[in-house]
Amino acid sequence: MRADARKNRDHLLAVAGTAITEQGVDVSLRDIARRADVGLATLLRHFPTREALLDALLRTSFDELTARAAELETSSSPEDALVSWLRDCVAWTTEYRGVTVLMAAAIEDTESALHASCVTLRAAGARLLTRAQAAGMARSDIDGTDLFALVAALAWLGDQPSLAPRADHLFDVVASAILTSAGSSHAKRERRPRARS
Amino acid sequence: MRADARKNRDHLLAVAGTAITEQGVDVSLRDIARRADVGLATLLRHFPTREALLDALLRTSFDELTARAAELETSSSPEDALVSWLRDCVAWTTEYRGVTVLMAAAIEDTESALHASCVTLRAAGARLLTRAQAAGMARSDIDGTDLFALVAALAWLGDQPSLAPRADHLFDVVASAILTSAGSSHAKRERRPRARS
DNA sequence: CGCTTATTCGGATCAGCGATCCACATAAAC
């Protein structure tokens, strides 16, 4: 890559980081290009899609989260490791308003630039979940995909200005649902008469 | 209102209903106008914003949901009433892909055309919740706003193609969190050492 | 019925978006 191209790329990433922190991931790409004193076409050549830009921008964060999962796996109890990692994930998304929707779309879109990162994240969560389940600390009827979905839903809550104030509390509510049902009587109560067809 | 205006309004509502069912609430207003053989300006005069259009279109559904809440309040046990009403709410949103985001925004935006409907819905849920709490069937540390947020989050899950397959299962998980903590030991387990500041 | 008036309509236009094209500028290689 040519030196000037590299410089533009790096500068664009820096500016994009600022813009996204300020305005969320839906910020206009034109705005980012303007703030970087660069043509829109240049931004779009370096990062052909919004997902590609985010992938470059967030890769470090993704890596940190997966590393943190590995670390917690050896340093904490299965229960604490799972819950505090989930908490970290949700807390992280608050720095990038709107990223949850893109991640939810990317997790099953193999063409998305964010796909690989999302899959890796889900796998990291699945490991912690399996460990907690093996220890009897987490309900056994959920898997990594369920966990990903729950974290996404909680992160989405935090993205909605009107619901965000409850996000922390509802995290605890959902966390209790993941943890507490392990072998409890609820597994039986849970079987309700009949779902509305 | 002049006869031709009324006709256009009704026709637009019918066409909008079809279009939104097919493509979700983010369908282009221009498309709706085109399909109704009407100018875009005409659509926007009858319904100045997307929210206004949805409000007119969904008012019936909103009324049905609140009526159903009242009905369940007298016909079912506090627990069943709450859970099956929540299930109805989530199921209803699946007919209008994307409506959840607009409702979350509208619940605290008094200017939104959807505001009143959302507030009414939250109140209906709050009544069922309070009743279940009084009967000791629902955890007491949540309120109507929390309930609204949880339903919104579950509905949002159903809107995401990649997460939708788990939505039903995760509804049960969340429902168990709402119900099962009533006086159980979990209330105590729940107090975790310390949330990350 | 014909005239007037208030209402409604929709084509045209605007600013915004992301995507794409291509003449031009320039770093790098020789």
Next chain:
DNA sequence: GTTTATGTGGATCGCTGATCCGAATAAGCG
């Protein structure tokens, strides 16, 4: 210093919702 491969960004496209205003028309009245 010249050549060449690479990078750039203004211009343009099709799309979005919002707005304006001359033309069309329904309703009211003599």
